[in-house]
Amino acid sequence: MSRPVVLGIAALLSGIAACAAKPAPQATNAAPPAAPTSNAAAGKYQCPMHKDQVSADPNAHCPVCGMHMVKVTDK
Numbered sequence: 531m532s533r534p535v536v537l538g539i540a541a542l543l544s545g546i547a548a549c550a551a552k553p554a555p556q557a558t559n560a561a562p563p564a565a566p567t568s569n570a571a572a573g574k575y576q577c578p579m580h581k582d583q584v585s586a587d588p589n590a591h592c593p594v595c596g597m598h599m600v601k602v603t604d605k
């Protein structure tokens with residue numbers, strides 16, 4: 531009496547596992563093009579006040595205001 535129930539549960543669990551293992555289709559294509567600052571991707575640090583001042587040097591300072599550049603975080 532209990533065996534069909536166990537098999538049913540096993541099938542259900544394997545179905546859930548297969549479903550969870552599937553990659554989310556929207557995650558790959560949903561990323562829109564980045565902000566208009568096309569050059570920002572090259573540099574990893576930018577001035578908090580002047581977003582157009584970008585540098586790959588983690589110790590760089592903004593040439594406009596002299597502030598220490600902060601790491602760019604993708605949003």
Ligand SMILES: [Zn+2]
Pocket residue numbers: 577578579580583592593594595596597
């Ligand atoms: Zn600045």
